[in-house]
Amino acid sequence: MRSHKRSVDSPDYTRVVRKSDRLAYRRLGFADERSFAALLRERTVRQYLLDGETMDDGWIHQRIVDSEALFDRTGAGLWLAVWPDQTDQEPIGVCGFLVFPGSAEPQLIYAVRAEHTNRGLATEMARAVIGHATDQLGHESVLASVDAPNQASIRVLDKLGFQRVRETPGAFGTMYQYRLARPGLAPPVDPQGRAVDFGRRAEDYERFRPGFPDGFFDRLFARGWVHRNMRALDLATGTGTLSLGWARRGLSVTASDISAPLLAVANKQATALGLEVRFTQARAEQTGEANDSFDLVSAGQCWWWFDGPAAAREIYRVLAPRGRAVLANFSYQPFPGTVADKTEALILKHNPRWDKAGQTAIFPDQVRDLDQAGFHQVESLSYVEPVRFTHQSWRGRVRACNGVGATMAPQVVERFDAELADLLEAEFPGALEIPHRVFVATGVKPLRPPR
Structure with missing residues (x-):
């Protein structure tokens, strides 16, 4: 992702900044810390997103700090997903980009509350923020990581056109690294669906x-x-x-x-x-x-x-x-x-x-x-x-x-x-x-x- 110049005006964290077919999105802010923590502590969310761990308040606060820094640097951080007619209510999910500890590049994340799963909302959320990053901000590619047992997220990435580019050790045995190029710049794939990226051996x-x-x-x-x-x-x-x-x-x-x-x-x-x-x-x-x-x-x-x-x-x-x-x-x-x-x-x-x-x-x-x-x-x-x-x-x-x-x-x-x-x-x-x-x-x- 590339640098992005931030507006001199302070962001309005309550304002809907993007909409998709069924959802609206507003920027995550410090006033949302309680709701954000509750979402991340749901079992179905933390199972793979956080390797099953329950994170403390300090860790969660730091992720909001990181999101703010990412908005400043790239124009894309974390958004809360809400129903369009309930923008002031508890969010149904979170989506966007985050640099995890130990990583260097921002990665796509998305999580939906348990009562809203199996409705295609994770795919809709991910597609919305990817479109913002590639179409509006001009980012050339989007990265994502998924644990091998997390078949639901793998299906989401497949629907979105991501290509698996490598495998690394993970908390659940194997973690798959995925990449989605901006439309028109996607690399070709081999018979196993892996991206054929000659730039890796330039x-x-x-x-x-x-x-x-x-x-x-x-x-x-x-x-x-x-x-x-x-x-x-x-x-x-x-x-x-x-x-x-x-x-x-x-x-x-x-x-x-x-x-x-x-x-x-x-x-x-x-x-x-x-x-x-x-x-x-x-x-x-x-x-x-x-x-x-x-x-x-x-x-x-x-x-x-x-x-x-x-x-x-x-x-x-x-x-x-x-x-x-x-x-x-x-x-x-x-x-x-x-x-x-x-x-x-x-x-x-x-x-x-x-x-x-x-x-x-x-x-x-x-x-x-x-x-x-x-x-x-x-x-x-x-x-x-x-x-x-x-x-x-x-x-x-x-x-x-x-x-x-x-x-x-x-x-x-x-x-x-x-x-x-x-x-x-x-x-x-x-x-x-x-x-x-x-x-x-x-x-x-x-x-x-x-x-």
Whole structure:
């Protein structure tokens, strides 16, 4: 959550500041301390919210102090939920954001009195305060934590679109950490419903994941698909392997991604190289760019995370007539018995539902998406090129993989990495040479739209 400038006027704690379908909300204040304490001491509320403990008056008072500080800093703290026609009566629940002791970031909380449960009110309350934080205050994401046995709260977060991002030890065995991105910036999910967040391994991604080789750019220029002075948009740019490559070769480049950490890495590299690139945070399916404004739109090693047909239509929209789409892929090849093959087997041991193992890196769906979006001159290019790695750089490359660092819990990544180090030492001593396939699907926007 980001900083928010507070009004110079003192807040009116009795005033309704927000409404939802059935409820009204007023800011929690010190005059509400007795009601707040009674709510937190209900058994059904404290069971998971407070790990079953009954907190003393000093602890409860401090939470109101913390809420006030959070309103000052971010514009969002705790609100009491009341019936719209009974705003001066006892609250039926509390909702909002709080930084718990031992934590650094504000987290979503919601609690309803026992007599009002099983009516969908917790979901309604949470949706109201999330909307305030993301829509009105512009916060980029909302965090929440839930104990594994608390199935009711897990169902609420599922309804609201939260994605489980990691697991940590908790008072009831396991605690799940959840994240909800502002609409339009939610990360993709894997087959287990976990957020695929490459920003979590941005450093590995920058240091160890090989970018597209020079030969890739040379071939596209030689075929006349790309040339200097083109206006280029690179989707899901990551750390900038395509966008910086275009900029080095004389194109005018805009680069977008949903991950702020990856954009920061790409921006840092562009600055270090003296390259001018415009960076924007946006989804591939909704770039926010103007119609007919680019000569080239590229997407490198990312198409499977998109809604392919929607992304192809968006590319078609922002391309000028005769503009070109380039869907590029650069993937290691797990040929039987090779380092990549045995590495994938180890990934599957720790992440058995990972669905990207064993791929040939030939993607007919990318050709189909361009065809169906109305592109002409749709064709593909494929060849294999070896890439050299040390043990350290291969381990870093694999930590940046979608099946490892982008989805596994940190402690699982550590165990996996240690096992991979042992595997490499035992079976593949010395330098590694790992074949990678380049596959490109490309098409041209016609002068006139298809009839």
